[in-house]
Amino acid sequence: MSKKHSLFIPRVTVIGLGLIGCSWVKGLRVRGCVGEVHGYDRNLDSMQQALQIGLIDDFSTEITDAVRDADLIIISVPILAVRQVLQDIAPAIRDTAVLTDVGSVKGSVARDVEAVFGADFNRFVLGHPIAGSERSGVSAADENLYVRHKVIITPQAHTDKAALRLVRAAWCAVEADVEHMTVAHHDEVLAATSHLPHLLAYSLVDTLANSHENKEIFNYAAGGFRDFTRIAASSPVMWRDIFSANKEQILKTLDLFQHDLNFLRSAIEQEDTTTVMGVLTRAKVARDHFSKILARRAYVDPMKTASVTYIASPAGSLSGSFRVPGDKSISHRSIMLGSLAEGTTEVSGFLEGEDSLATLQAFRDMGVVIEGPHRGRVTIHGVGLNGLQAPPNALYLGNSGTSMRLLAGLMAGQSFDVEMSGDESLSKRPMGRVADPLKLMGAVVETAEAGRPPIKVFGAGKLKGIHYDLPMASAQVKSCVLLAGLYAEGETSVTEPAPTRDHTERMLKGFGYDVQVDGSTVTLQSGGKLTATSIDVPADISSAAFFMVAASIAPDSDITLEHVGINPTRIGVINILRAMGGNIDVLNEREVGGEPVADIRIRSAQLKGIHIPEDQVPLAIDEFPALFIAAACAEGETVLTGAEELRVKESDRIQAMVDGLVTLGVDARGTEDGAVIQGKGGQGMGAVVFGGGEIVTHHDHRIAMSFAIASVRAAEPIIVLDCANVATSFPDFVGLANNAGLQLDVTSKPAE
Ligand SMILES: O=C(O)C1=C[C@@H](OP(=O)(O)O)[C@@H](O)[C@H](O)C1
Numbered sequence: 001m002s003k004k005h006s007l008f009i010p011r012v013t014v015i016g017l018g019l020i021g022c023s024w025v026k027g028l029r030v031r032g033c034v035g036e037v038h039g040y041d042r043n044l045d046s047m048q049q050a051l052q053i054g055l056i057d058d059f060s061t062e063i064t065d066a067v068r069d070a071d072l073i074i075i076s077v078p079i080l081a082v083r084q085v086l087q088d089i090a091p092a093i094r095d096t097a098v099l100t101d102v103g104s105v106k107g108s109v110a111r112d113v114e115a116v117f118g119a120d121f122n123r124f125v126l127g128h129p130i131a132g133s134e135r136s137g138v139s140a141a142d143e144n145l146y147v148r149h150k151v152i153i154t155p156q157a158h159t160d161k162a163a164l165r166l167v168r169a170a171w172c173a174v175e176a177d178v179e180h181m182t183v184a185h186h187d188e189v190l191a192a193t194s195h196l197p198h199l200l201a202y203s204l205v206d207t208l209a210n211s212h213e214n215k216e217i218f219n220y221a222a223g224g225f226r227d228f229t230r231i232a233a234s235s236p237v238m239w240r241d242i243f244s245a246n247k248e249q250i251l252k253t254l255d256l257f258q259h260d261l262n263f264l265r266s267a268i269e270q271e272d273t274t275t276v277m278g279v280l281t282r283a284k285v286a287r288d289h290f291s292k293i294l295a296r297r298a299y300v301d302p303m304k305t306a307s308v309t310y311i312a313s314p315a316g317s318l319s320g321s322f323r324v325p326g327d328k329s330i331s332h333r334s335i336m337l338g339s340l341a342e343g344t345t346e347v348s349g350f351l352e353g354e355d356s357l358a359t360l361q362a363f364r365d366m367g368v369v370i371e372g373p374h375r376g377r378v379t380i381h382g383v384g385l386n387g388l389q390a391p392p393n394a395l396y397l398g399n400s401g402t403s404m405r406l407l408a409g410l411m412a413g414q415s416f417d418v419e420m421s422g423d424e425s426l427s428k429r430p431m432g433r434v435a436d437p438l439k440l441m442g443a444v445v446e447t448a449e450a451g452r453p454p455i456k457v458f459g460a461g462k463l464k465g466i467h468y469d470l471p472m473a474s475a476q477v478k479s480c481v482l483l484a485g486l487y488a489e490g491e492t493s494v495t496e497p498a499p500t501r502d503h504t505e506r507m508l509k510g511f512g513y514d515v516q517v518d519g520s521t522v523t524l525q526s527g528g529k530l531t532a533t534s535i536d537v538p539a540d541i542s543s544a545a546f547f548m549v550a551a552s553i554a555p556d557s558d559i560t561l562e563h564v565g566i567n568p569t570r571i572g573v574i575n576i577l578r579a580m581g582g583n584i585d586v587l588n589e590r591e592v593g594g595e596p597v598a599d600i601r602i603r604s605a606q607l608k609g610i611h612i613p614e615d616q617v618p619l620a621i622d623e624f625p626a627l628f629i630a631a632a633c634a635e636g637e638t639v640l641t642g643a644e645e646l647r648v649k650e651s652d653r654i655q656a657m658v659d660g661l662v663t664l665g666v667d668a669r670g671t672e673d674g675a676v677i678q679g680k681g682g683q684g685m686g687a688v689v690f691g692g693g694e695i696v697t698h699h700d701h702r703i704a705m706s707f708a709i710a711s712v713r714a715a716e717p718i719i720v721l722d723c724a725n726v727a728t729s730f731p732d733f734v735g736l737a738n739n740a741g742l743q744l745d746v747t748s749k750p751a752e
């Protein structure tokens with residue numbers, strides 16, 4: 001869509017009437033930003049055609065005539081023709097004229113400008129639009145070719161500011177996104193992202209065309225060949241010029257590529273399928289990530305997620321028997337221990353949520369070959385306790401506190417340095433709680449201000465085993481210390497103030513590592529090894545909790561949640577709901593890979609308010625947002641105490657829940673370590689509890705899902721804002737919820 005622009009350039013000359021230059025002037029013209037446009041091309045036909053379609057107002061067969069009056073001269077010719085053009089126009093240009101180009105290599109053009117005009121010529125602004133099309137020439141000119149496409153300008157130290165402003169404005173006027181880079185950086189980046197792929201495409205087509213079986217090859221060349229070589233149909237002159245003008249950078253990236261190609265070749269020759277899988281899986285992940293960026297059109301910052309809103313309309317009862325996704329805590333640990341094991345670990349039921357995928361990616365970044373996930377199946381080619389490699393960049397752990405805290409412990413035992421960062425929410429969460437014990441063990445750890453991420457762990461020297469009394473009931477801190485203990489001299493033990501989830505201890509045992517548990521103290525020695533195993537990840541009781549509460553509070557509901565993990569350190573939600581009068585049956589109890597599992601049947605029940613026993617708090621720590629909704633639907637008051645940890649989760653969950661409840665008309669207030677909620681369920685199961693309203697989730701997945709389920713007792717729709725992070729722990733929450741009987745609509749728009 002074109003919009004009017006305040007820029008006005010009286011006279012523009014475009015030299016070289018190809019797609020790139022013509023689209024720019026057409027865009028300027030359509031938007032009313034130019035007075036007259038003059039054209040010059042070596043080809044008379046092109047000039048006549050451009051005149052005919054009104055793209056230019058006149059043309060000259062003498063290049064000097066074309067530029068004589070121009071305020072802005074756009075040079076859009078093949079790179080190696082630039083110097084001659086500059087020499088030809090030098091005697092004729094006005095001494096206020098601004099010049100610019102659109103070439104794919106900037107270093108060579110900078111050298112041409114200097115050679116022709118001298119080192120202090122400051123009115124040439126080097127530019128390069130990253131846009132194009134298979135079509136070419138005057139007739140293909142498109143006034144919207146640059147809309148929201150990147151244009152890179154590479155100003156030099158001496159470039160005149162006013163000239164720079166003019167060229168920038170001329171690109172912005174055609175709605176391009178202008179970025180600045182140095183000349184050298186531009187040529188390095190483009191060599192890798194554009195020049196090398198073109199070189200390879202031309203070379204492959206040439207190789208195959210020369211082969212004896214070329215007929216055969218081209219007859220069946222529909223798939224990969226076609227996709228890979230599309231760009232070999234581009235202009236040979238243009239690319240000959242680029243390959244020569246950016247020779248050094250292209251050769252550098254080609255050498256790197258050849259080295260890696262040889263590596264892959266020898267892996268195939270030696271039938272080293274793990275190495276081959278490593279290359280393929282890493283490449284696939286990178287390409288998938290890139291596709292997502294492309295899908296949002298390359299101009300959107302990939303770190304910013306789309307904004308997703310749930311519109312939760314009043315719904316009836318819940319029914320059905322279904323399985324929620326895999327346990328997040330166990331999924332994280334399966335990747336960690338599987339990576340550090342000797343041999344190949346097979347995981348099924350893995351949670352394909354963003355948090356556990358962040359852990360998976362971190363280990364890929366450290367050189368572990370991991371296949372999948374595919375329908376919850378993951379194959380991890382363990383590298384042994386000392387087989388991790390330094391990652392090429394900082395590990396990005398998104399929204400996931402578990403990833404960062406557990407990894408901190410493991411990283412302290414490595415011989416390399418690692419930096420770990422996360423999203424806005426994770427960047428606010430306390431990491432001092434893991435840095436402190438690690439420092440006691442001799443690790444060198446740095447955090448940002450006030451113990452927040454990013455966190456740097458330096459692979460300095462030897463760790464020593466310690467005994468650590470946990471200052472808070474945290475499984476993440478406990479696990480961090482134990483995992484560091486795998487690398488620490490002697491014995492490491494941790495005593496917890498209250499039982500917290502024990503998946504690390506159980507899984508270490510499952511991998512054959514000796515772990516002693518004595519009351520509230522866990523002890524291990526270094527020097528052992530992990531042996532690969534199979535892991536069946538049960539459904540996550542924390543995800544099941546939303547349906548346990550929803551089915552309890554929605555009238556006439558009866559659901560069964562299949563294969564749910566009921567580890568005794570996780571069943572607080574069942575105990576609390578039962579204490580409130582919930583109708584919950586735990587069926588078919590069994591043990592799968594060291595973790596107890598059951599099917600859980602939940603039927604509607606009139607709940608009553610209680611004072612939640614403090615010993616249940618760590619056992620239900622992630623379920624409180626959902627339990628607050630249950631409390632609002634209960635008869636009488638519910639009091640929560642001893643739950644100050646809720647204030648340092650993905651959001652301050654006490655505040656976020658209380659605020660949301662108040663918005664929906666419930667009398668609730670936060671206390672330092674909990675909340676007091678006046679239940680509105682006294683009118684019976686059929687009565688509504690919540691009014692409509694707009695809920696601020698602070699991008700916290702559990703706040704979002706909790707208010708979504710509140711709709712089963714709402715009078716009006718509940719609008720739940722910023723729900724994108726539900727994907728961290730519960731992909732397809734909406735699909736499962738709607739199947740069970742909720743009425744959730746989703747609206748999504750890309751990030752601003
Ligand atoms: O160890 C784990 O997998 C987790 C421990 C808990 O955190 P804390 O250790 O901070 O209580 C929990 O809230 C988190 O969702 C997962």
Ligand SMILES: C=C(OP(=O)(O)O)C(=O)O
Pocket residue numbers: 355399400401402403622649650702729
């Ligand atoms: C607190 C949670 O996770 P984490 O600490 O891993 O971000 C959660 O999932 O509720």
